[in-house]
Amino acid sequence: MIAALRGALIEKSVTDAVIDVNGVGYRVSLSLLSLAKLPEINAQVSLRVRTVVREDAFDLYGFLTRTEEELFLLLTSVSHVGPKMAITVLSGLEVDDLLTSLSKGDVARLTKVHGVGKKTAERLVLELKDKVKLIASDVEIKSGSTPGKPKSAAKSDLVSALVNLGYKEAQADGAAQLVAERVAAEASFEVQFREALKVLRTGA
Numbered sequence: 001m002i003a004a005l006r007g008a009l010i011e012k013s014v015t016d017a018v019i020d021v022n023g024v025g026y027r028v029s030l031s032l033l034s035l036a037k038l039p040e041i042n043a044q045v046s047l048r049v050r051t052v053v054r055e056d057a058f059d060l061y062g063f064l065t066r067t068e069e070e071l072f073l074l075l076t077s078v079s080h081v082g083p084k085m086a087i088t089v090l091s092g093l094e095v096d097d098l099l100t101s102l103s104k105g106d107v108a109r110l111t112k113v114h115g116v117g118k119k120t121a122e123r124l125v126l127e128l129k130d131k132v133k134l135i136a137s138d139v140e141i142k143s144g145s146t147p148g149k150p151k152s153a154a155k156s157d158l159v160s161a162l163v164n165l166g167y168k169e170a171q172a173d174g175a176a177q178l179v180a181e182r183v184a185a186e187a188s189f190e191v192q193f194r195e196a197l198k199v200l201r202t203g204a
Helices: 032-037 066-076 083-092 095-104 118-128 151-164 169-182 189-202
Strands: 004-012 016-021 024-029 044-054 057-063
Touching: 004 024, 016 044, 024 083, 032 083, 032 151, 032 189, 044 066, 057 066, 057 083, 066 083, 066 095, 066 118, 083 095, 083 189, 095 118, 151 169, 151 189, 169 189
Parallel strands: 024 057
Antiparallel strands: 004 016, 004 044, 016 024, 044 057
């Protein structure tokens, strides 16, 4: 099983990236948040990897940190939550926000992630509320509610993610500005990112 990859980043999209390791290209699925943090094309990158083998597929899932990988394993241990759903959850909330939401049983916060319904959120909380405490030592669990990022920081992250996908900074900044006007400030990064792509691709 492949546990890690280190090589040149030769391709990336909104769902995955291709890493060239000694002439062999590995396509790896990552969360939107991790994809946004990848370097420019042709730069060197190191990823932790989990291999998922099925009868009809051999899929690789990548992570930038150990904590993100451990959360992926916890998420996929929940009934009816597969690797793709786990990546969806990791795309919608930063690792520390996700740990906080699970440990506090914040179902409402989890349902704001695109594709996560109330039943799924409740199941995640029920099965993981205590388990996440085992990995919380790497990320501080804040008391009380989880504040969102300042609007300016959220916009900066969004612009950076769009530029990393190949859009010009002026285009990315314009799309991010429109998203800020249309989408609630507490909306997840995933929601903002998808809205920005819609703006850039359709002009709407």
